[in-house]
Amino acid sequence: MNKEIVKLKDVSIGYGKNVIISGINLTIYDNDFIGIVGPNGAGKTTLLKTLLGSLKPLAGKIEKASLRFGYVPQRDIVQPLLPYTVYDVVMMGRFSLMKLFQYPGKTDKEIVEECLKSVGIYFLRHNNYNSLSGGQRQRTLIARALAVKPQILILDEPTNGMDTPSHYSLLDLIKELHDNQKLTVIIVSHLLSDVANITKKLILLERNFFQAGDIEDVLSEENLRKTYSSNFLVTKVDEEYVITSKHKEQQT
């Protein structure tokens, strides 16, 4: 069993007086690969922000080891007007580790270059961030999160709005980062089959419904019905989960 790095005890999450989910009990272990799924507005991003410490839990306790998070936001919220290069953006990841009057040194530059190479965009380092495609932007933001040298990599809807090849190539990259760099990865998505086929653990979220555990334990038709208020059929084809709506199946 790997080391416990985060433990949520009876935690309630939400904003102000608005509790979205209460009674969350969850343990995250080193080298976990967790997917968080649920319908829109279920509280996925709220849970992420609570884990990151940007939001305080409304109740309960979060025990964390001294951790460094690498955070990849939803790509659409990053729309800069100023012409930052890919290199500039990735270097920002190093800024949070520097003291007030400290500036990037040789080590920082080496780490940035290494991160650019690890996500396959070193050749784009001098390009303007605004001129990149959706997939390239997402890789830049992942490289920035890696530049923090994190123990946990958190990605919020990383494949949103991407074309199919970029979509799958990004999922492969995330899996590769987990396998090769032994990173603990938490990925939020509303695309259930994506998450089910790359992560090892699953968190299903809906207002006042929380289910977490190994994929095979959590990914049941019953849990999906509770999460999405709709009937799904879960099958396995060639070791891959295929999740289809029962409504569609009845039609065909």
Place this chain on the structure above:
Amino acid sequence: MNTISQLIELFPYAIMGSVLAGIICGFLGIFVTSQRVVFLGAVLTQVSIAGVAFSFLHLINFEKLIYSLFGTTVTENSFLHHSEPAFFSLLFAVLTVLVFSQTYKQKFLTQDGILGTIFVLAIAIRIMFIQKSPVAEVSEIETILKGDILFIGAKEFYTLLIILFFTVIVFTIFSKQLSFVTFDAESASAHGLNSQLWLLFFYLFVGVGISLTTRFVGDVFAFAYLIIPSSIGILLGRRLWQVFVIAIIVGAIIPPISLYLAFRFDFSSGPMAVATAFTLFLLIYGVKKIST
């Protein structure tokens, strides 16, 4: 040539001061534009003027207040007396920035809506303050309030030099924090930077800078030079440093040229400075549009 030498002879500080004011606004404008809160610039110029108008009411005896804080007796102090407008102008600007910085937490109104409300309120209370002012005629105060490049003297020039010095220092020393929180405040927070605090710091700094600069060059000049040089920088710059350099060059070069044009063709200096900057902007935009 004769006009230029006349201008230099008559208004040496106005020429140099307008260059400094243009550079300051260019710097601050990059922050305001990149944060997509351009209207904040307009609001701060109006709020600063309302602060100056408030000082003419003499509701608060500034000298007495300062002396009472230090436990000494009141004697006539011209420095404190003349600092009153600047103090209230700054106070109003800082309060506005503090209020505005908290508005992102609420979801009932848009930021534009909030800024618009403060904008009209600032104009309204300025008029009301002036109407109740015991010191002078309305039109007279309006002229003082609005500032004018031509009135820049030695004192104003050195004050602008100090503002520029601090602007360059702050934007250079805290360039890391500035770039990260303006690029993506959410991730900066997640990675351990206190985005809220840094943004508040930059907003306050920009508020103070705009407030002081508006006092010397007027609201029209200050607001225009917050937007136009930084927009030209964004249009032409392919790297971040290029945006800064272009905004600074435009901010530095256009005001003295416009002063010459105003002097030569007998126009007010502020509106001419805006018209000249806008002409350049239009020209660059057109060329860029055709070339792409």
